[in-house]
Amino acid sequence: MSTPNYSLDVYKIPRSLVDVEALAQQASRYLKIAAEDTEFLSHHATRRDELIAELYRRPGVKPNANPDLFVPLGGDPDVYFIPANAAIERITPPKTLEERVKRLHLAATAMSIFSRFKITYGLLDHPDLEMQYQRRRTQIMREWYKTEFALLFPESAAAKRMPTTPPTRGHLPSPPPTRPATVSRRVSREDVDEFLNNPHTLIGKRFVHSPPKGEGQDQSDDDCGTWHVTSYTVRVADGGIEHEYQVVLEALGGGALPMDGEEVRYLLQDSTFAA
Structure with a gap:
């Protein structure tokens, strides 16, 4: 229909x-x-x-x-x-x-x-x-x-403010050793599309959100910070498949926020891969 x-x-x-x-x-x-x-x-x-x-x-x-x-x-x-x-x-x-x-x-x-x-x-x-x-x-x-x-x-x-060791999960690989080439690489447009087309690939990855500072915009570090997706759910809607993500912005103290795909896209497009 x-x-x-x-x-x-x-x-x-x-x-x-x-x-x-x-x-x-x-x-x-x-x-x-x-x-x-x-x-x-x-x-x-x-x-x-x-x-x-x-x-x-x-x-x-x-x-x-x-x-x-x-x-x-x-x-x-x-x-x-x-x-x-x-x-x-x-x-x-x-x-x-x-x-x-x-x-x-x-x-x-x-x-x-x-x-x-x-x-x-x-x-x-x-x-x-x-x-x-x-x-x-x-x-x-x-x-x-x-x-x-x-x-x-x-x-x-x-x-939530205390540093913690991520839990070991059999289906998630151990984080790779820190490599300068991957730490600072920006998330490309192709990366964004790949992540949103395959949301499960976001789980276990960490990013640093660093939006550009344009003229007249707040020049503080409030818009920057490390973040990651802890989980996502899938719904079947009239218009197709929809995803809801639980996103942890570590600057907020570790509390997870529900976000839709466009909000996650906003974060990804101005992010770099973290260690």
Whole structure:
């Protein structure tokens, strides 16, 4: 069955109306909620899994954050955001594990829809503004992990800052000896396409993100840092196969962030291979 034709123009934001800061703050709110609830629930794994199973047995609750399941082709994403944001507010701060699970589900789904419609589609004609959004969101999350997250979960934050030896896994080769030729090599356009076409090849590789510093842009090192993909999931959507990546930006203290393919492409295109 062919995908219905519709225009993405309905989602495009006119350049004069793009508020990079507001977009980054909204995305960061969903990410902060997801990170906080994920960490809290990790200390109650058995009950968490029971509650998640119960939630997804409820009629009308979709056990998948695929935007296509919530916003039909050509539909208005705000029809989801308005009630979802209100529901998140009602259970913030959460008082029970049940509310944690529900809030995590709402925030993860909202982030997926937000990324698709407000960023990928909304900024389709403004790649420079999308890059500014990505950088600002990273800055916000980096600061949050160093401050609020560290206060909420001091032991977890400390552990994530400690150097660790990667676990030995039978299906992953041991890291090769450091070689100057590979340490500084930039990720080429061909590398980017190969990685995104074969996401499993990203697992076990480390990169250093070093975006160019253009005139008028922030000249600090906030946009730079080592990162790697810890895992990815595959979904079958109406438009084909979609991937969601769990990405660790080490400057954020080791917390994993969910990213789609375009966000990983953004990181890869201005990265070098790390040791």
